Amino acid sequence: MKKRILIIGASGQIGTELTASLREQFGKHKVIATDIREGDSALLEGGPFEILDAMDYKALEDIIIRHEITDVYLLAAMLSATAEKFPMRAWNLNMNSLFNVLNLAKDNKIKKIFWPSSIAVFGPTTPKTNTPQQTVMEPSTVYGISKQAGERWCEYYFNKYGVDVRSIRYPGLISYKTLPGGGTTDYAVDIYHKALKHGEYQCFLSEETTLPMMFIDDAIRATLSVMEAPKENINVRSSYNLAGLSFNPKEITESIKKHIPNFEISYKPDFRQEIADSWPQSINDEVAQKDWNWKNNISLEEMTSIMLDNLK
Numbered sequence: 001m002k003k004r005i006l007i008i009g010a011s012g013q014i015g016t017e018l019t020a021s022l023r024e025q026f027g028k029h030k031v032i033a034t035d036i037r038e039g040d041s042a043l044l045e046g047g048p049f050e051i052l053d054a055m056d057y058k059a060l061e062d063i064i065i066r067h068e069i070t071d072v073y074l075l076a077a078m079l080s081a082t083a084e085k086f087p088m089r090a091w092n093l094n095m096n097s098l099f100n101v102l103n104l105a106k107d108n109k110i111k112k113i114f115w116p117s118s119i120a121v122f123g124p125t126t127p128k129t130n131t132p133q134q135t136v137m138e139p140s141t142v143y144g145i146s147k148q149a150g151e152r153w154c155e156y157y158f159n160k161y162g163v164d165v166r167s168i169r170y171p172g173l174i175s176y177k178t179l180p181g182g183g184t185t186d187y188a189v190d191i192y193h194k195a196l197k198h199g200e201y202q203c204f205l206s207e208e209t210t211l212p213m214m215f216i217d218d219a220i221r222a223t224l225s226v227m228e229a230p231k232e233n234i235n236v237r238s239s240y241n242l243a244g245l246s247f248n249p250k251e252i253t254e255s256i257k258k259h260i261p262n263f264e265i266s267y268k269p270d271f272r273q274e275i276a277d278s279w280p281q282s283i284n285d286e287v288a289q290k291d292w293n294w295k296n297n298i299s300l301e302e303m304t305s306i307m308l309d310n311l312k
């Protein structure tokens, strides 16, 4: 059967760029972009787009049958900071959308699923540095609890029903095409916008808060790699650790100052500080390296140049 791809949550930060990459690779008519809201003009004009609520099983099933979909990338989710404000809405969205897709695969209506997990699956009792693939996982955020439960369900559907679901634990993602929304790591995108626009930034995390991060190009490459890997190489059916960069607000500021010497940062930590403090600082991704040859490419300095050049 020929590959036909459905992206759910295509208008978001990851969806916008993943849709463009998949359209380039497989042809624009093979990739159906969907979201609950319209995306930017490149997304809408670059191929088929439909409005879809990921929680509406019937509507989802209809699109899958109508377009003869084989692979689904489920990117719709409520991120960590927003989820703390709307716990039940976050739980319902993050879990029900996943169950919809897993059940469609269980009933053989689709062949393969990509579902993103996050470093948020780790919690305050997890080893903070070089966090292993398998370790203590006691997440203390609504988002983290939903992602951890999601990982367990993915593994369960693989073991019980043979569902080919693949996942990576994304760190904070940095991109210039679309803004992230509602995450704790979002400061690392906002800081570039404010540096160019105002020459200053007030950060909602303290200067020493080191978190795992990654430039979007590396994250998209990782997503495509894990989906393309032969089935027998995928030994982790919960979610793969993925390491990229680790930096704190002070270090990203230093890299921006190399381009904008007068840039100034001030700190006013808010409720997101507690979320960030519960997460690891760096990730061990040896298993992803071994199973599907993962390697991060873009450094903090390179990322800063790319971000500032493109946002200008």
Ligand code: AKB
Residues within 6 Å of the ligand: 079, 080, 081, 117, 118, 119, 120, 143, 170, 171, 172, 173, 182, 183, 184, 185, 186
């Ligand atoms: C967030 O900050 O909530 C996300 C994530 C780390 O999954 N960027």
